[in-house]
Amino acid sequence: MNYQKILTSPIKIGTRKSKNRFLTQAMECCDADKDGNPSELTYQRYANLFKGGAGMITLEAISVTHESRSRDDQLMILPANAKPLETFVKKLKSINPDPLFIFQLTHSGELSSPTFSRRVTVNPLYGYGGDLLSEDDMEKIMNEFVLAAKIAHDAGADGVDLKLCHGYLGSQILRPYNSRKWKYGGSWENRSRFAYELTDRIIRAVNDKNFLVGSKISAWEGFPGGFGTAGPDSPVIDLKEPIALLKGLEERGASFFVETAGSPSITVSLTQAERQHPYIAYLHPTFQKAFKDAVKPETVIIGSNYSVWGKGNKGLQACDPKENTLLKVGARNIENGIVDMIGLGRQSLADPLLPLKVREGREEEIHFCTLCDNCLELLIRQQKIGCCTYNKYYTNILVSIRKEKGRLNQNHT
Ligand SMILES: Cc1cc2nc3c(=O)[nH]c(=O)nc-3n(C[C@H](O)[C@H](O)[C@H](O)COP(=O)(O)O)c2cc1C
Structure with missing residues (x-):
């Protein structure tokens, strides 16, 4: 297997092209200025990523309102942020015009901090809670997302990732646990309404066929009633709803999905396999393959949890570390039709230049994530x-x- 060739080959996403098979995952880094604009530090981080040249780079979770933040120094995307974001994108694209730059739009819902934001909930989860959202609130939130998508488009982003994962609002609504009887709860038809309508409305409002829309989705949140379980009290894995979601979003025009799992405040190792339990990463290809098999061949599936493989992780028993490095496992999964691209989270912090080093055959110089x-x-x-x-x-x-x-x-x- 020529893994370098596989990883550096281009792939079509919607009407656009990713120059290689690397996605830089959304990684919140809490360094926005007091108005939620990118600071010099934010710019330096992304400038390095643009030099590294992943085919697709995700701008970390950016909050669609001031009151939906889980981090005090989180980026925000309100009308007042439009100009600074435009300047930010322009500067980054002048370093390297090739990467597709996707903004991850989010509302933290039950994970919004009560200290500096407003904690809200669709159905209070034990230990969380917050103000119960009304249908009018949901309408307002949808309008905020649509406005944010238009700002992203006008700022020069190539698309948006509507965050439906990791326990933030997008995934809270989808959960079987959201059994409350209201327009957005109970039946699957109601729980999927937010994701479907939002995708429809954004595509209509932006009205640019070259603007990509996709989502990062937790296939299985890993606790009773989480998304991808069999019912409000069940921890049993059941991918029927995640698969229905992919198909529904695809029908509405989504062109890529990022597979993930877990809800980090509850099931952190599922989201990012840790040094103590690296083998949890073995679960992800099952979710990735289920995603890949569910969608049309042209819809792009991107997998998570690749940082754990590194230079050949000796903690991953029963795998020859020489044959199971991040680059080889990633390329093999692409060759075997499990995913189309691989997402790099912690690894992109460890070495933002990885894609460039792979392209130039300088793998010896890669700084691998140590977990x-x-x-x-x-x-x-x-x-x-x-x-x-x-x-x-x-x-x-x-x-x-x-x-x-x-x-x-x-x-x-
Ligand atoms: C510091 C940090 C910040 C993160 N921020 C985000 C985020 O903004 N949005 C998101 O979807 N995932 C976020 N994640 C999860 C990663 O994008 C990724 O899904 C996870 O780390 C697994 O990939 P990895 O094994 O390559 O690290 C974050 C993870 C970490 C450690």
Whole structure:
């Protein structure tokens, strides 16, 4: 298998083309300025990613309202942010015009911070809660998403990823747990209404066939009543609804889907396999293949949880590390029709230049993610985020926050 050739081959997404098979995952890094605009630090991070040249780069979860933020320094996409976002995109595209730049639009719902935002819920989950959303609230939220998509389009983004994963509002509505009797709860028809109408409305409002619309979807959230389970109290994996969702969104014009799993505040290792339990990554190809088999051949499926393979992860027993590196596993999954592209999350923080190094045959120079998960610790602690292993700036932030507040209780939750 010529893995370099596979990973550097182009692929069509809707009317557009990704130059290679790498997607830079959305990675919230909490470094926006006080108005929710990209700061110099945000720009530096993305400038490196544009130099690295993944075929598709996702702008981290950007909040569609001020009151739906889970991070204090989260990026926002309101009319006041339009101009700064336009300048940001222009500067990045002047570094490298090739990557498709996708904005991940989000509303945190039950994960909005009650400290600096407004916690709202479709049906209070034990330990979370918030103000119960009304149908009028939902209409307002949809309008905010549509406006955000138009701002993204006018700022020069190539598309949007409507976030339907990881326990944020988009996935809260889809869950069987959302059994409340209202327009957006109970039956599948009601629970899928938000995702379907939103996709329809955005495509109509933006009215540009070259503007991509897709979603990142948690195939199985991994707790009773989460998305991808058999019922409001059931933890049993049942992919009927996730598959129905893909087909419904595809019919409405979505051209790509990013597979993921879990809801990190509840089932973090499912979302990002950890050093202690790397084998959880073995679950993901099953979800990726189920996604791939459900959609039309031209709809692009992108897989998650590839950082865990690194240079050949010796913790992954029963796999020859030489034959099971991130690059080889990724290429093999593409060759075997499990996915079309591979998404890099923590690995993109460790080495934003990976795609360029692969293209130039400089693999020896790649800094592979060590799964230390210090980036996750910084996220939980609402600090500026980057790779603490390879970038001293972030190591220093980690050291000083630990000095000030002590070490984080393990388990990350
Ligand atoms: C610091 C950090 C920030 C993240 N931010 C986002 C985000 O904004 N949106 C999202 O969909 N996933 C987010 N994730 C999840 C990643 O995009 C990705 O799905 C996950 O880390 C698994 O991929 P990996 O094994 O390559 O890291 C984040 C993860 C981390 C560790």
